[in-house]
Amino acid sequence: MAATRTGRLHRFQGAWSAEEWYATGWIMSGTSVGTALVVVDVQNDFADPKGSLFVRGAGKVVKVVNGLVERARSEGWPVFYTQDWHPETTPHFAKDGGIWPVHCVGGSRGADFHPDLMVEGVSVKKGGAGEDGYSGFTMRDLVEGKDRPTELHSLLQERNIARVVVVGLALDYCVKDTALDAVRLGYQVEVPLDATAAVNLSPDDGDKSIAALRAAGVSVS
Numbered sequence: 001m002a003a004t005r006t007g008r009l010h011r012f013q014g015a016w017s018a019e020e021w022y023a024t025g026w027i028m029s030g031t032s033v034g035t036a037l038v039v040v041d042v043q044n045d046f047a048d049p050k051g052s053l054f055v056r057g058a059g060k061v062v063k064v065v066n067g068l069v070e071r072a073r074s075e076g077w078p079v080f081y082t083q084d085w086h087p088e089t090t091p092h093f094a095k096d097g098g099i100w101p102v103h104c105v106g107g108s109r110g111a112d113f114h115p116d117l118m119v120e121g122v123s124v125k126k127g128g129a130g131e132d133g134y135s136g137f138t139m140r141d142l143v144e145g146k147d148r149p150t151e152l153h154s155l156l157q158e159r160n161i162a163r164v165v166v167v168g169l170a171l172d173y174c175v176k177d178t179a180l181d182a183v184r185l186g187y188q189v190e191v192p193l194d195a196t197a198a199v200n201l202s203p204d205d206g207d208k209s210i211a212a213l214r215a216a217g218v219s220v221s
């Protein structure tokens with residue numbers, strides 16, 4: 001089943017021949033591996049310069065992600081989206097004892113998808129009951145100190161997905177945690193770096209995240 005990876009994911013925006021797709025390992029010879037695109041938190045508070053937690057570089061990320069959504073559509077791969085979706089009061093927010101400015105309050109403009117994002121799939125909302133929701137797969141109940149799953153894993157299982165491509169915002173938080181959880185759950189995981197951007201609260205957070213992803217077996221390209 002092993003395929004040689006000679007392709008480059010950042011060529012997504014160009015035209016790909018079937019042979020090139022085989023070369024990436026995304027399509028194994030004779031077998032179509034169930035692949036899904038997981039678009040993490042491309043929401044106004046992260047992707048709009050006026051958002052409360054704007055991630056620099058997000059504008060470019062939206063464009064690259066849209067290219068991947070088009071590619072997924074042409075290949076018949078399902079696309080899943082996640083949305084940070086907080087109540088107005090949550091220990092996730094600095095005003096309530098957490099670390100973040102208020103962001104992505106469910107139903108607010110900040111929680112909406114960026115208007116330029118192509119949305120062609122199911123959205124999984126995380127954090128609605130006041131949990132921390134970095135990973136698209138799990139939320140942490142801050143009161144009970146327990147993790148609880150979102151519906152993303154079962155949605156992927158229903159579609160026989162074996163491989164996920166994780167993109168969106170931000171590399172050093174939700175993309176990283178989603179990708180690491182995906183590995184833990186047994187998926188083959190790819191993170192194309194031109195389809196994500198880091199917050200970099202500390203300047204090397206993005207680089208540390210890339211190292212952690214590679215160490216966990218994620219294909220970072």
Ligand SMILES: [Zn+2]
Pocket residue numbers: 084086092100103104127133
């Ligand atoms: Zn949040």
